[in-house]
Amino acid sequence: MGFVVAAILFAAGCGFQLRGSVEVPPEYNPIFVQSVGGSTVRSAIEDLLVGSKVRLTEDRGEAKLVLRILSEQRSSRVAAVDANGKTLAYELHYVVRFDALDASGQQRVPPQTLDLQRNFDNPDVEVLGKQLEEELIYEDFATDAADRILMRLRAVLV
Structure with a gap:
């Protein structure tokens, strides 16, 4: 029991926070997330903010900060082929552009791009x-x- 308490105190002392514990200054709360319909990044942001002190609003007029997901793009390209020209691996890309505006429309976070990539093997089995x-x-x-995106917001706004 003492070990568990010591571990919790150590984690709290080093700045560790549980996922969902996002800090944004109170003057930027609530946040409106603007995106195209069906945005997976918007859904993920909403999931990450559950249980945090950051409130989301569906009313842009009420928002103190507008996080805009400007674009989301998926793409892939061939990364490796065999001697017969069959694709063995792809390189998957996910590119997201975003920025953030305060209630007056002034840019708080300039437009930024995230380009995430990962190799994806493509064997003949289990299509x-x-x-x-x-x-x-x-x-x-x-x-x-x-x-x-939330880490960058925190870094700029805090």
């Missing part, structure tokens, strides 16, 4: 499983992008 795996990788990209 359906590979399609699902690719979708899961893109979902991971969206979560990673959301986490990085």
Whole structure:
């Protein structure tokens, strides 16, 4: 029992915070996230903010900060082929552009681009499983992008 308490105190002392514990100054709360319909990054940002002190609003007029997801793009390119020209691996890319404006429309975070990439093997077997795996990788990209966007917001605003 004493070990658990010591570990919790150590983690709290070093600045460790549980996921979902995002800090944004009160003067920028609530936040409105503007994006195109079906944005996976927006969904990931909303998931990361659950349980935090940051409030999201659906009313842009009420927002003290507008986080704009300017674009999200998925792409892939061939990374490796065999002697017969069959594709063995792809390089997957997920590019997200964003910025942030305060309530008066002044830019608080200039437009920034995140380019996430990962190699994806393409063996001949389990074609359906590979399609699902690719979708899961893109979902991971969206979560990673959301986490990085929130870290950059915090760095600029705090």
